[in-house]
Amino acid sequence: MRILLSIFGVLFLMAIAGGIGVLAIFWHFGQDLPDYTQLENYEPEVMTRVHASDGALIAEYAREKRVFVPITSIPHVVVDAFVAAEDKNFFSHPGIDFASVLRAAVTNVVNMGTGKRPVGASTITQQVAKNFLLTSEVSYERKVKEAILSFRIERAFSKEHILELYLNEIYLGNGSYGVAAAALRYFDKSLDEINIEEAAYLAALPKAPSNYHPVRNHDEAKARRNWVIGRMLEEKFITEAEAQNAWASPLIAKERQSVDTYRADFFAEEVRRQLVDRYGENMLYDGGLSVRSTVDPRLQTIADQALIEGLVEYDRRHGWRGPITNIDLADDWQQKLREVETPNDLPWDKAVVLRVSAEEATLGLLSGKQGRIPLRFLTWARPWKEGQKLGAAVNSPSDVLSPGDVIYVRHFAELDGEELPPNTYGLRQIPAVNGALVAMDPHTGRVLAMSGGFSHDMSKFNRATQARRQPGSAFKPFVYLAALDQGFTPSTLVLDAPFVIDQGPGLGKWKPGNYSGKFYGPSTMRLGIELSRNLMTVRLAQTIGMDKVADYAQRFGVVDDMPQVLSMALGAAETTVMRMTAAYAEFVNGGKKITPTLIDRIQNRRGEVIYRRDERQCAECQDVDFRNQMPPELPDTREQLTDPASAFQMVSMLEGVVERGTGRRIRELGYPLAGKTGTTNDSRDAWFVGFSPDLAVGVYVGFDDNRSLGDQEQGASAAAPIFKQFMGDALKGTKAVPFRTPPGIRMVRVEARSGLPARPGDQNVIWEAFKPGTIPSSNDNVIDGGDAGYSGVGAEGNTGGVSSPGGIY
Numbered sequence: 024m025r026i027l028l029s030i031f032g033v034l035f036l037m038a039i040a041g042g043i044g045v046l047a048i049f050w051h052f053g054q055d056l057p058d059y060t061q062l063e064n065y066e067p068e069v070m071t072r073v074h075a076s077d078g079a080l081i082a083e084y085a086r087e088k089r090v091f092v093p094i095t096s097i098p099h100v101v102v103d104a105f106v107a108a109e110d111k112n113f114f115s116h117p118g119i120d121f122a123s124v125l126r127a128a129v130t131n132v133v134n135m136g137t138g139k140r141p142v143g144a145s146t147i148t149q150q151v152a153k154n155f156l157l158t159s160e161v162s163y164e165r166k167v168k169e170a171i172l173s174f175r176i177e178r179a180f181s182k183e184h185i186l187e188l189y190l191n192e193i194y195l196g197n198g199s200y201g202v203a204a205a206a207l208r209y210f211d212k213s214l215d216e217i218n219i220e221e222a223a224y225l226a227a228l229p230k231a232p233s234n235y236h237p238v239r240n241h242d243e244a245k246a247r248r249n250w251v252i253g254r255m256l257e258e259k260f261i262t263e264a265e266a267q268n269a270w271a272s273p274l275i276a277k278e279r280q281s282v283d284t285y286r287a288d289f290f291a292e293e294v295r296r297q298l299v300d301r302y303g304e305n306m307l308y309d310g311g312l313s314v315r316s317t318v319d320p321r322l323q324t325i326a327d328q329a330l331i332e333g334l335v336e337y338d339r340r341h342g343w344r345g346p347i348t349n350i351d352l353a354d355d356w357q358q359k360l361r362e363v364e365t366p367n368d369l370p371w372d373k374a375v376v377l378r379v380s381a382e383e384a385t386l387g388l389l390s391g392k393q394g395r396i397p398l399r400f401l402t403w404a405r406p407w408k409e410g411q412k413l414g415a416a417v418n419s420p421s422d423v424l425s426p427g428d429v430i431y432v433r434h435f436a437e438l439d440g441e442e443l444p445p446n447t448y449g450l451r452q453i454p455a456v457n458g459a460l461v462a463m464d465p466h467t468g469r470v471l472a473m474s475g476g477f478s479h480d481m482s483k484f485n486r487a488t489q490a491r492r493q494p495g496s497a498f499k500p501f502v503y504l505a506a507l508d509q510g511f512t513p514s515t516l517v518l519d520a521p522f523v524i525d526q527g528p529g530l531g532k533w534k535p536g537n538y539s540g541k542f543y544g545p546s547t548m549r550l551g552i553e554l555s556r557n558l559m560t561v562r563l564a565q566t567i568g569m570d571k572v573a574d575y576a577q578r579f580g581v582v583d584d585m586p587q588v589l590s591m592a593l594g595a596a597e598t599t600v601m602r603m604t605a606a607y608a609e610f611v612n613g614g615k616k617i618t619p620t621l622i623d624r625i626q627n628r629r630g631e632v633i634y635r636r637d638e639r640q641c642a643e644c645q646d647v648d649f650r651n652q653m654p655p656e657l658p659d660t661r662e663q664l665t666d667p668a669s670a671f672q673m674v675s676m677l678e679g680v681v682e683r684g685t686g687r688r689i690r691e692l693g694y695p696l697a698g699k700t701g702t703t704n705d706s707r708d709a710w711f712v713g714f715s716p717d718l719a720v721g722v723y724v725g726f727d728d729n730r731s732l733g734d735q736e737q738g739a740s741a742a743a744p745i746f747k748q749f750m751g752d753a754l755k756g757t758k759a760v761p762f763r764t765p766p767g768i769r770m771v772r773v774e775a776r777s778g779l780p781a782r783p784g785d786q787n788v789i790w791e792a793f794k795p796g797t798i799p800s801s802n803d804n805v806i807d808g809g810d811a812g813y814s815g816v817g818a819e820g821n822t823g824g825v826s827s828p829g830g831i832y
Contacts, residue, residue: 065155067091067191067201069311069628073294075318076471076623080284082291084298084307090203091311091628092214094187100219101202102186103260104226108251110147111258114182118148118173148173150229151189195225196232209237211277219261220269223251237276245274285320288368289475289485294621301634311628317469317621317636322462325752326472330460330722331370333745334477337724338454341733342407342414346428350375357391363429366480371431371451376424384420386432386448394446396420396432401450411733423450453477456732458724459486459600460745461619462753465608465719468617469636470601484727491597492725496555496685497701497710497738498581498594500610500673502564503552505575507669509567512797513676514778517551517559517806519543524589535561535593538702538737545805547778549791552676553684555700557593562808564592578664579606594701603712604721610677611697611714613765614670616662667765668794674762675792677713683789685739686711689747694759696750700738705731709741716760718753722746769793777802 070085094102106113112120145153152172176185195205202225203214210221217225227235227247235244249270256266294316298307306312350359352375360375374394378385384401386394404423406414417423424430432448454477462472475485484490506515520542524533535557537543542558543550551559564572569587576582581603582596605619625634643655677697680686685700698713698720707729712721724741725732732741764770772781773791779802781788 065188068309071298071307071310071312071314073291073314073316075285075287075316075320075323077320079320081287081316081318082295084295086308087200088198088204088208089191089200089311090207091191091201092203093629094183094190096214097187097190097202098214098217098222100222100260101190101214101217101225103255103258104219104222104251105147105186105190105202105229107254107258107260108223108226109150109229111254113147113186116146116148118146118175118177119170120146145169146173147189148176148185150193151185152176154192155188193229194232195228196236209276218269219255219265220248220252220272220274223255223269224248224274226251237274241274248274285323286368287318287320287323287473288479289487290316290318290323290470290473290621292479292483293473293475293485293488297621298625313626313630314622315624317464317471317623318473319471322472322753323474325749326460326462326474329745329749329752330458330474331477332748333722333741334454334456334458334724335451336744337456337732337736337741338452339403341411343404343423343450344407344452344455346376346424346430347373348429349425349427350429352377352427356387357389360387360389360429365431366453366478368478368480369431369453371433372448374430374432374448376426376428376430378426379420379424381419384424392446394432394434394448395444396424396448396450400435400448404450411731411736453481456724456726457482457486458722458742458745459490460723460749461487461600461604461721462749463604463608463619463719465612465617465714465717466615467637468605468608468619469623470619470621471718473601473621482727486723486727487600489599490723490725490727491599492708492723493594493597493703494581494603494710494712495594495701495703495708495738496557496560497603497699497712498576498596498598499552499555499560499592500677500699501575501579501581501606502560502567502572502592503548503676504610504665504669504673505571506548506563506567507672508666509571510797511548511563511806512778512793512799513547513549513672513791514773514793514799514802515548515806516545516778516802516804517548517563518808519546519551519556519559522558522561522808533590535590547776549676549679549778550775552699553679555680555685560592561589562806564589565808566806575665579609581606594703600721600723603710604719607698607712607714607721608719609664610670610673611716611719611762612661612670613667613763614663614665615659616664666794668768668792671762671765671768672792672794675790678762679789681713686713686743688739688743689713689750692747692751692754694750694754694757695761697762698746700743702737702739706733706736707731709736709738711738711742711746713746713750715750715754716762718750720746720749722749764792767795769795769798771798 067089068087069089069091070083072080073082075081110120149169152169191201194200195202197208199205199208205225205228206212206214206217209224210217224244227244234240235247237244252266252269255261256263294314295307298312298314302310347365348363350356356375360373363373365373372388374386374388376384377387377393382398384396386396388394398420401420401423402417404417408414431451431453433451435443435447435449437443457476459476460472460474461470463470473487475487476482522535537557538555543556546556546559569589569591572592573585573587576585576596581598585591585596601619605617608617609615620636622634623636624632627633639657639660641655641657674697677699678695680699681689681696686698689696694715696713696715698711701710701712702708707725709724709732710722714720722742722745770790771793772788773779774781774785775787775789778791779799
């Protein structure tokens with residue numbers, strides 16, 4: 024008995040000593056540990072996603088491919104699989120599973136000398152402590168610290184919070200962090216679509232993701248997956264039937280394809296810049312934002328195609344500048360062709376010229392196949408000459424191409440209804456010219472499409488938002504609108520005659536002229552805008568005062584603080600395509616202020632809306648049961664920039680530009696369309712900005728180095744065709760809706776030349792829009808450009824605001 028008591032006493036003392044030793048170890052290693060309380064507000068680095076208006080993915084920004092999912096949204100089958108595989112006693116242990124530690128220790132002792140890898144017993148909590156707060160160093164010191172932190176984490180946080188940290192942080196191979204990213208990577212599924220066998224595979228990965236790749240290590244991966252399924256059955260997370268079905272299922276990885284992706288590079292980059300400005304780079308790349316943009320994929324496709332084809336068409340009119348490069352055909356031409364670097368976003372193929380005959384050039388393609396370019400597809404390629412001029416005519420393919428030339432080509436199956444041989448190609452070259460197109464909802468300012476140049480791979484410079492160019496005559500409507508608000512009408516006569524103004528000491532005289540070089544005498548304001556008369560615009564601007572013109576330019580967002588000099592009335596101030604498009608949109612929406620926007624809504628990683636474009640409040644829109652009642656009417660908070668009647672008169676005059684004026688080539692589309700061409704000095708910039716009742720579009724074409732487009736080029740030839748192609752495709756299949764007429768406007772049939780109400784027998788009759796009480800009975804007064812507070816005189820030396828029809832016309 025005494026011996027037994029002695030033994031128990033020794034064991035008791037040893038237990039006390041052991042306990043004191045453990046406490047001493049915990050105290051020693053528990054000093055200066057990382058602050059585990061930071062895990063309470065820990066937010067992992069999560070990618071930001073930008074979506075189109077229809078939900079298509081257009082961009083992802085991340086340092087790590089991770090998708091954060093709250094524990095409340097993670098399916099039970101995923102949680103069960105990881106608990107079964109990694110830590111079956113997770114919901115009951117205090118941070119360390121002592122039974123598993125003892126079992127692992129016994130197993131490791133048994134396996135000593137066998138070469139088998141030691142068995143671990145880390146709990147999920149321990150893995151959280153290691154992954155978030157410690158290093159992966161293999162040492163007893165790290166394991167002790169890991170255990171201490173695990174106890175502290177368990178006391179501080181709920182099991183659900185610990186699981187949320189673990190399942191969103193864990194690395195599961197193939198660049199995937201967290202279970203949501205891994206589900207997309209391996210199975211092309213969102214978490215809520217994952218089944219038992221797929222959840223089991225994900226849970227098989229934490230130990231060694233690279234060892235269980237579903238393709239490279241298929242057998243090992245499937246065996247590990249089946250083991251996890253067995254563990255789920257053992258823990259009664261699934262039934263026997265479910266386990267049998269899961270075991271029998273093949274392990275098939277699926278490349279991520281189902282995500283509806285869409286390429287809108289210039290648009291996405293502009294959104295990225297705005298997000299950085301608003302939230303900073305860390306929030307963009309790590310914050311897990313979900314951004315719903317305004318881009319319409321259908322319209323963006325049409326915009327890209329219209330701009331590319333328009334720039335190519337302009338470029339072809341001005342000749343061939345030569346091949347990309349020339350390679351030696353003696354060796355492996357296919358490999359050499361492959362090594363020639365070209366932009367990735369071009370809509371053409373790369374080829375090398377193998378032979379040239381009198382009738383065609385024979386091509387070698389990257390695939391190894393051969394093609395042909397017939398002579399008739401090369402006749403456009405006359406040599407380019409300085410000043411956008413053309414060299415000699417092409418009479419033979421050898422005038423354009425030589426063997427070894429690396430070129431761009433486009434395949435043609437048919438041309439103008441003619442079926443072509445299957446290997447027929449046309450010659451292409453990257454345009455030296457560039458441009459931009461913006462399409463916008465005129466009622467909200469939502470940017471529906473934006474093309475900032477020919478190729479985003481070649482140049483990230485966005486000519487829609489970053490290029491500041493002179494709009495030329497596209498600015499004139501703001502002069503005319505200011506006059507309409509001052510009481511003028513579309514029938515008001517303005518003198519079209521020589522105009523000279525002294526610009527001041529040492530500056531010489533300014534002598535603007537019409538594009539045609541002619542003078543037309545008194546003409547209606549409508550004719551002035553339809554035919555883009557410079558002299559009429561200058562006289563009108565001088566009459567109403569450049570202070571008012573500058574005010575309208577700023578009010579409509581075209582130019583801030585515009586210099587109050589007459590040349591500005593002809594579009595000499597610089598602006599952007601985005602600003603011009605928004606300003607024209609404010610014509611057609613009745614003169615309401617809009618702000619161009621590329622983003623509808625931004626949500627944080629937990630789905631909370633942190634930005635909304637439309638900030639209007641609607642109490643009647645919340646928790647409403649729909650019973651076929653009318654939708655609630657939201658308040659219109661847009662600022663009124665001009666008289667709605669004046670805005671409609673401007674729309675009607677711009678519709679005349681398309682019907683009878685400089686934009687008449689657009690008339691054949693058969694839709695109510697309005698707009699204005701713009702061309703600057705020496706044809707350096709070409710514009711067309713216009714709209715339908717519900718779509719505003721701006722197009723700009725020009726060289727980045729600001730050289731001339733060529734003597735014969737103008738807005739009507741370089742920009743209007745792009746507008747026409749875009750509008751034709753965008754409106755295809757829709758009904759022709761007329762422009763909306765505001766209350767008070769009277770439509771009167773007038774004789775076009777005089778602007779007076781039409782009389783029986785008049786031939787040139789059009790409809791004109793008048794405000795109440797402004798229909799003219801006679802037209803005896805002519806605006807000649809008196810000073811109206813502006814220094815300088817008109818051609819006749821008359822400083823009055825209005826003159827009779829006498830004098831030089």
